[in-house]
Amino acid sequence: MRTAYTSDQIRTAERALMATVPEGTLMRRAATGLSVVCAGLLPGVYGSRVVLLVGSGDNGGDALYAGARLARRGARVEAILAGSRTHAGGLAALLDAGGRTAGTDVIERADLIVDGLVGIGGAGELREPYRTLALAAGAAPGLVVAVDVPSGVDASTGRVDGEAVRAQLTVTFGACKNGLLVDPGRSFCGPVELVDIGLGPYLPDPDVASLTDDDVADLLPRPEAESDKYRRGVLGIVAGSDRFTGAAVLAVGGAIRAGAGLVRFASAETAVRQVRNRWPEAITTVLDGPSVAEVGRVQAWVLGPGMGTGEEAVALARAVLATDVPVLVDADGLTILANDRSLLRRSAPTVLTPHAGELSRLLDVPRERIEAARMEHVRRAVAELGAIVLLKGSTTLIAEQDRPVRVNTTGTPWLATGGTGDVLSGIAGTLLSGGLSGYDAVSCAAHLHGLAAQAASTGISGGHGPIAAMDVATMLPQVIRSL
Ligand SMILES: NC(=O)C1=CN([C@@H]2O[C@H](COP(=O)(O)OP(=O)(O)OC[C@H]3O[C@@H](n4cnc5c(N)ncnc54)[C@H](OP(=O)(O)O)[C@@H]3O)[C@@H](O)[C@H]2O)[C@@H](O)CC1
Ligand SMILES: Nc1ncnc2c1ncn2[C@@H]1O[C@H](COP(=O)(O)OP(=O)(O)O)[C@@H](O)[C@H]1O
Ligand SMILES: [K+]
Known part of the structure; x- marks a missing residue:
């Protein structure tokens, strides 16, 4: 049986797990898993162009830390900071690894676009400038990987009000979210890769299930x-x-x-x-x-x-x-x-x-x-x-x-x-x-x-x-x- 959960269920489980591990552990696990999947998608990491779409929350943080790992392996990583604030630790890690911030024009030239605009914290229609970035990612020739959930898809229901990022692959953390299985959300995800961050023992009864x-x-x-x-x-x-x-x-x-x-x-x-x-x-x-x-x-x-x-x-x-x-x-x-x-x-x-x-x-x-x-x-x-x-x-x-x-x-x-x-x-x-x-x-x-x-x-x-x-x-x- 494959199972899926609402954002609230995931947050409750994450809180319980976080109380047992040092601060930052979960995001490190998530970002490591994300960077490994991203590296696997590129013909070679060294010299490839990676663009991070970074929102104001931890979803952006995941993208930045994963970007830092790719930058250390020689990728040219550029982050478009779209939020009113930016995950400070993630940004510092990226800059430290040789990545940089950039304007929106870099999307066009990217081999890989990492969508870290919003994850399970997203609510309602994507606001600007996220909406324009979501459309630009969809129109660009590079591969699009969604972090946790394609931005614009409601993680708990699969609902999409307005625009959403259309991903070729979604890397989700801890457990599958309902919105990755249910249309219209599902149609924005591509295949879904689950990165284990140790959430299993803390998950409640699932909200959604799918028979195998x-x-x-x-x-x-x-x-x-x-x-x-x-x-x-x-x-x-x-x-x-x-x-x-x-x-x-x-x-x-x-x-x-x-x-x-x-x-x-x-x-x-x-x-x-x-x-x-x-x-x-x-x-x-x-x-x-x-x-x-x-x-x-x-x-x-x-x-x-x-x-x-x-x-x-x-x-x-x-x-x-x-x-x-x-x-x-x-x-x-x-x-x-x-x-x-x-x-x-x-x-x-x-x-x-x-x-x-x-x-x-x-x-x-x-x-x-x-x-x-x-x-x-x-x-x-x-x-x-x-x-x-x-x-x-x-x-x-x-x-x-x-x-x-x-x-x-x-x-x-x-x-x-x-x-x-x-x-x-x-x-x-x-x-x-x-x-x-x-x-x-x-x-x-x-x-x-x-x-x-x-x-x-x-x-x-x-x-x-x-x-x-x-x-x-x-x-x-x-x-x-x-x-
Ligand atoms: N918790 C954990 O242990 C782990 C969490 N992890 C990661 O954290 C993610 C959740 O992070 P999160 O809670 O910070 O929320 P997130 O999805 O980044 O977005 C929140 C911000 O987005 C904005 N915003 C919302 N709606 C919007 C809209 N329609 N249009 C535009 N903007 C909108 C709004 O910003 P504001 O309006 O305040 O500027 C809000 O504050 C999760 O998906 C996973 O990737 C992993 O690292 C594993 C460990
Ligand atoms: N886009 C789609 N993708 C997958 N299955 C679909 C799609 N559209 C319809 N279906 C399936 O096709 C079937 C159509 O059933 P229904 O609408 O009752 O047709 P009819 O009344 O002509 O028999 C349902 O099982 C439905 O889930
Ligand atoms: K996202």
């Missing part, structure tokens, strides 16, 4: 010698309609390829015919009115993709939500819930899988506000709706009351194509019916979905290319085998 392949392999339900299809888990899917059939075919495909014991599919006649043609493995029922009693026993339901939002669909959603097994609600099912939140009052767990637009309807908050502050809104959704919530998008977030928000990092932007969400709901439904909690089921489903998309997108050449939603379902068995 090994975590998912451990959680996945697997058949045993005495398994049969019923014990492995029976998933009910209510999806599709006479008008929309594709979503149903894709959701059933995701479920079957993820290893369902049995899928019972129930819908209008046209959707049932399509599913039967494509997936003979599923047991199908043509629904005659808003009752799911004739479908048979299931351990979990997926409700919503392509089912429509008319009166009949609402009555059907009501019937599924009235059952006492876990229900995953997606797509049209979410629109139905947004119009009548009382449907969420149920005895068994409910899992919601909205994208930002669907969450916007559920919370009555503009979509742009959700996209700019995804962590806050996924947490708010859990609190207000009393459900487990998976928020889709460039980073997928999974939240449950009193648990760390999980971030899925396995996807690819090629997933942004019609129908991939339907496949995801099928995968998650299978894991839910197989006995995983809602939180684990959607976390593992998002992980597998992302890996399958990567595998489908990476063709013979190893580059990335387009995928169709069904390709994601098709790759699932190979991905599960590889874990």
Whole structure:
């Protein structure tokens, strides 16, 4: 499990650690680690041009001490002092090592730009002159390394108001910060290198976590010698309609390829015919009115993709939500819930899988506000709706009351194509019916979905290319085998 923390959590841990070591030890550890990573990025340290963007706080101090180390190894290090004050010890160390201060024009000629403007002490939109420097670093040809967090990215949430430094690499200290995993912040970081400064024993329970392949392999339900299809888990899917059939075919495909014991599919006649043609493995029922009693026993339901939002669909959603097994609600099912939140009052767990637009309807908050502050809104959704919530998008977030928000990092932007969400709901439904909690089921489903998309997108050449939603379902068995 990879873990991440808010700025406040990091500061509290740092204070506890600092009380046990001589003053300056942590910054020395941080700066040493930073200088080693920077040196590794340069073809040769001697003679290379390094520019430090130095803010008024300790983030600037880290940059200055690291710059001093590079200067001692023969780099030509120039510091642009951007703050109202400058870390005195760091500046003295740099000057002592042969570095110097300079004006902003040196950015253009740098081989390496070290962003020490603001770290975990940053708040709100970057002010001038930091903002202009952030833009200049992004436009310059040199490599940009962010110190601790790209300046302008909120370390606790990943929020970016205005401009931020766009780094090719982020060197972070002690522990990962939330904002390095969550978009939009994540997209400014490049790969993240963690420098150990001894914080481990002082860290609290994480605020954010991200599953690894090994975590998912451990959680996945697997058949045993005495398994049969019923014990492995029976998933009910209510999806599709006479008008929309594709979503149903894709959701059933995701479920079957993820290893369902049995899928019972129930819908209008046209959707049932399509599913039967494509997936003979599923047991199908043509629904005659808003009752799911004739479908048979299931351990979990997926409700919503392509089912429509008319009166009949609402009555059907009501019937599924009235059952006492876990229900995953997606797509049209979410629109139905947004119009009548009382449907969420149920005895068994409910899992919601909205994208930002669907969450916007559920919370009555503009979509742009959700996209700019995804962590806050996924947490708010859990609190207000009393459900487990998976928020889709460039980073997928999974939240449950009193648990760390999980971030899925396995996807690819090629997933942004019609129908991939339907496949995801099928995968998650299978894991839910197989006995995983809602939180684990959607976390593992998002992980597998992302890996399958990567595998489908990476063709013979190893580059990335387009995928169709069904390709994601098709790759699932190979991905599960590889874990
Ligand atoms: N603690 C430790 O043990 C260790 C800490 N370490 C390092 O310290 C870093 C934290 O240092 P920190 O607390 O000094 O804050 P930091 O991120 O440098 O920025 C604070 C200053 O920035 C400014 N500022 C804020 N927002 C702004 C904005 N929007 N736009 C413009 N300016 C803005 C504001 O300045 P002011 O407005 O007061 O001039 C504020 O005072 C941490 O990320 C890590 O790198 C490591 O060495 C490991 C050990
Ligand atoms: N830029 C992106 N990077 C990674 N994954 C993405 C991106 N955009 C969308 N996705 C993923 O693609 C899927 C799209 O789902 P959804 O919006 O429900 O589509 P549909 O309703 O067409 O099935 C989600 O799993 C989402 O997280
Ligand atoms: K920084």
